[in-house]
Amino acid sequence: MVLIVRLTILGCCGSIPGPDAAASGYLVEAEGFRLGLDFGNGILARLQTVCDPFELDALVLSHLHPDHCADFSALTVLRRYHPDPPYDPRRRRLPVHAPSEAPARLANAYAPHEAERRDTDLSDVFEFHALSREARTVGPFTVTPVPVVHPTESFGVRITHGDTTLAYTGDTGPCAALDELADGADVLLCEASWTDAPDRPADLHLSGTQAGELAERANVGRLLLTHVPPWSDGEAILAEAGAAFHGPTERVRQGAVYDL
Structure with a gap:
């Protein structure tokens, strides 16, 4: 039996949402099984075009x-x-795998006023890990x-199912x-926020060149570029990555679906 992993791009705009993005x-x-991977501005709306959000089985926040x-x-x-x-959500808490500060910070975002926050820690509907x-x-x-x-606690993730690794x-x-x-991954979904330049801030983002070089060193099967801000030149970033990586390379688009 062929084990298929499907990747759907709900959103891929870097730093802020863009026009209709x-x-x-x-x-x-x-x-x-449906695993959410990050949940930024506009993602709940996009998720509803794919499935009932109650059908989400777990969520990872990088x-x-x-x-x-934000969503x-x-x-x-x-x-x-x-x-x-479709069920009592208080009886089925959604597993959320996230940085250690997530329970407190996400509760603050949901209920910024102390009086409102006093009676909620989000654990009635989420199970944090x-x-x-x-x-x-x-x-x-x-x-x-x-x-x-990155300026805050941040993680990349390897997601493996059978012989397939994203x-x-x-x-x-x-x-x-x-x-x-990235080592040997079938697909590398890689942020590339700007073109390459010596004066880019350290410990923040990758350039197209750096994304391509990473994919080449790691011998990945396919490079998918994401997190391009509205103010960046996506075509130039793609060209940089393609020059550095000799495998299949593309810039993802909202709504794209990949069977890995």
Whole structure:
């Protein structure tokens, strides 16, 4: 039997949402299990074009910048207050694998006023699991977090199902951990936020050239570029990556579906 992993690009705009373009969010599916990967601005709307959000089985948040988790508050509202959910969400908490500060920071985002927040910690509808270097089983997937460099606690993740591995960088500057993350992956879903230049800020994002060089070193099967901000030249970033990596390379588009 062929085991298929499906990757759906819910949103791929970097740093902020763009015109009719959601920020970072992806859906990874296998054996009927739906794993969300980041949940930035506009992702809940995009998810509803693919499936009922109550059908999401687990969620991984690479880090807690708004373009990767802003719609978590909207997801909280849905799971708490939908008048006719397919099940009682308080009896089925959604597993959320996220940086250690996620329970407190996401509760603050949902209820910024102390009086409102006093009676909520989101644990009625979510089950939080702190990311670490430890691999974990999430449905049919093995999820291996890899710490990367960014201004906040951030992780790339390797998602493996059978013989198929998807590596996702999240947001990161160049670092040695990326080689471990991407090593031999069938698909590298890699952020590429700008063109290459010597004066780019350190420990923040990758250029197209750096994404391509990573894919080449790691001998990945396919390079998918994501997280291109509205102000960046996506075609120039793609050209840089293609010049550095000799395998299939493309810039993902919102709504694209890949069977890995």
